[in-house]
Amino acid sequence: MKTVILGNGIIALSVAFRLAMRSSENDEIIVAGPTTRTGSATLAAGAMLNSFAEIEAGSLESELDLYRFELSHLATRMWPKFEKEIIEAAGSSLPYGCSKCQGFPGGGCVDIGTYVVNNTAADDLDDENYDAIVAALDAFDEPFKHVSPRDIPNYMPEQRHRATRALYIPNEGWFNPRLMLEKLDAALAKHPSVKFIDSPVDRLEKSGLQIDTAILENGQRLSADHFILATGATVSHVLNKSDLGIEIQRIFYGVGVSIEIQSPEFPHTKCIRTPNRGLACGIYTVPYFTNPDGPNDHILLGASNYLSPTPIHGGKISSVESILNAAIQQVNFNFYRANLVRVNVGWRPTSQDTYPLLGKTSYSNLIILSGTKRDGFHMSPVISEKVVAMLYGEPIDERFEVFSPERKPIRALTRKEAIAKAVRHQISANYQHGFNPAQNRMPAQLAEMYQDGLERLHDQVGAIDWGIPPEMLDMYRYGHALS
Numbered sequence: 071m072k073t074v075i076l077g078n079g080i081i082a083l084s085v086a087f088r089l090a091m092r093s094s095e096n097d098e099i100i101v102a103g104p105t106t107r108t109g110s111a112t113l114a115a116g117a118m119l120n121s122f123a124e125i126e127a128g129s130l131e132s133e134l135d136l137y138r139f140e141l142s143h144l145a146t147r148m149w150p151k152f153e154k155e156i157i158e159a160a161g162s163s164l165p166y167g168c169s170k171c172q173g174f175p176g177g178g179c180v181d182i183g184t185y186v187v188n189n190t191a192a193d194d195l196d197d198e199n200y201d202a203i204v205a206a207l208d209a210f211d212e213p214f215k216h217v218s219p220r221d222i223p224n225y226m227p228e229q230r231h232r233a234t235r236a237l238y239i240p241n242e243g244w245f246n247p248r249l250m251l252e253k254l255d256a257a258l259a260k261h262p263s264v265k266f267i268d269s270p271v272d273r274l275e276k277s278g279l280q281i282d283t284a285i286l287e288n289g290q291r292l293s294a295d296h297f298i299l300a301t302g303a304t305v306s307h308v309l310n311k312s313d314l315g316i317e318i319q320r321i322f323y324g325v326g327v328s329i330e331i332q333s334p335e336f337p338h339t340k341c342i343r344t345p346n347r348g349l350a351c352g353i354y355t356v357p358y359f360t361n362p363d364g365p366n367d368h369i370l371l372g373a374s375n376y377l378s379p380t381p382i383h384g385g386k387i388s389s390v391e392s393i394l395n396a397a398i399q400q401v402n403f404n405f406y407r408a409n410l411v412r413v414n415v416g417w418r419p420t421s422q423d424t425y426p427l428l429g430k431t432s433y434s435n436l437i438i439l440s441g442t443k444r445d446g447f448h449m450s451p452v453i454s455e456k457v458v459a460m461l462y463g464e465p466i467d468e469r470f471e472v473f474s475p476e477r478k479p480i481r482a483l484t485r486k487e488a489i490a491k492a493v494r495h496q497i498s499a500n501y502q503h504g505f506n507p508a509q510n511r512m513p514a515q516l517a518e519m520y521q522d523g524l525e526r527l528h529d530q531v532g533a534i535d536w537g538i539p540p541e542m543l544d545m546y547r548y549g550h551a552l553s
């Protein structure tokens with residue numbers, strides 16, 4: 071079997087890895103993608119393995135969302151074995167950063183233990199989402215404990231931004247995604263069935279009901295039995311150039327900034343984060359393991375989310391400013407003395423309906439994997455396992471078809487729910503960015519103003535019996551998303 075995998079982020083490489091582990095002598099696996107990895111979401115990621123800490127009020131109410139959560143929960147359980155397999159396969163080729171790795175957890179670039187803090191930096195949407203996390207932890211019997219914010223290691227927020235409640239989830243962890251990609255690159259590079267090509271794909275060519283060739287930007291033409299398009303946020307761009315005559319909802323660029331700092335006097339040992347808020351993931355601060363010999367004093371601060379129809383290379387200055395301020399004010403005021411190591415800009419692949427696009431297409435040998443938005447790193451062991459089963463014609467849970475790339479956009483929210491949620495998140499975002507209302511009816515008036523604007527937008531785009539996902543509002547407003 072010859073498989074061409076287009077893309078070289080966590081999704082593409084984890085599929086390549088699982089395929090390589092099952093391959094026999096005559097199999098070929100080609101991974102094509104630029105080694106620069108411009109806009110890679112993976113390299114900018116936290117990369118937190120969160121299921122419960124990501125829960126929001128109302129986010130587990132539909133069967134679809136419960137299924138997505140089930141997969142997320144499964145991913146957490148799959149990571150230790152998956153990581154061990156990668157370490158074993160890389161063997162003596164492990165990169166320096168992983169050279170003394172003890173595996174999962176706590177052996178190197180991966181560790182577990184997440185504190186969720188409920189502070190007053192934004193508005194009471196945080197309280198609702200925090201309550202939803204607690205309710206889910208209880209409902210699913212997930213180990214956790216309520217803790218005093220004062221007992222959280224390296225947690226020293228400014229007085230006005232201190233938490234009133236906090237909890238600790240021992241099983242939710244994080245990776246250094248750079249080391250993970252280096253590790254996967256190393257394991258794949260030494261495998262006899264795998265070949266890397268340092269070039270983006272330009273387009274795909276069809277022949278009847280099959281994809282015939284992937285044409286790379288360097289002019290190379292690749293034929294194969296199977297093609298896997300996993301180029302992250304650029305998937306729609308490649309499909310538009312390919313003219314395959316299939317309808318696949320658009321993937322947008324969820325431009326996210328994260329910031330790596332070095333904090334020698336105030337290093338983190340655990341992840342500290344808020345609940346999701348204001349159309350994004352709140353503020354999080356994650357220990358960032360870099361090498362086995364130096365002090366473990368790097369921390370990743372994240373993250374912003376700015377949705378765009380086209381790539382944005384530099385990120386927004388305002389994103390950098392608000393992440394730094396939030397980390398200093400809400401996690402540890404001593405971070406003002408830390409050293410800046412790097413600002414990452416990654417493009418979260420975000421579909422129009424905000425659910426992932428994962429699976430086969432009308433072309434029997436084309437699989438598309440994108441739209442993983444905020445949790446593609448965490449989900450990669452599950453996604454790669456399903457994809458390899460698809461390639462080998464093995465049965466997979468039929469519920470997974472809900473993510474079929476050619477589906478009509480899922481309309482998960484009613485108009486009323488979507489508008490209520492959007493108003494709530496927009497006001498939460500305002501508070502995060504320093505909103506200080508006058509002592510009159512201003513908050514209520516603002517909510518009414520948002521509500522009126524959102525009703526008009528829904529009318530304009532014909533969203534009468536369905537609701538626009540709140541993070542997609544601008545994409546509908548400016549005509550980038552089609553009804």
Ligand SMILES: Cc1cc2nc3c(=O)[nH]c(=O)nc-3n(C[C@H](O)[C@H](O)[C@H](O)COP(=O)(O)OP(=O)(O)OC[C@H]3O[C@@H](n4cnc5c(N)ncnc54)[C@H](O)[C@@H]3O)c2cc1C
Nearest residue numbers: 079081107111112116118270271302326416445446447448
């Ligand atoms: C700031 C930030 C924080 C995040 N935090 C988390 C987190 O804590 N936990 C989590 O699970 N997820 C997180 N995510 C989301 C996660 O990073 C993504 O869901 C995941 O990395 C997507 O993987 P991917 O391989 O599809 O895309 P990418 O990682 O973007 O990889 C796509 C690759 O394809 C290459 N490529 C692009 N165009 C082409 C082309 N034409 N041909 C060939 N190759 C091409 C790119 O160079 C890139 O290397 C975060 C994302 C961001 C931006």
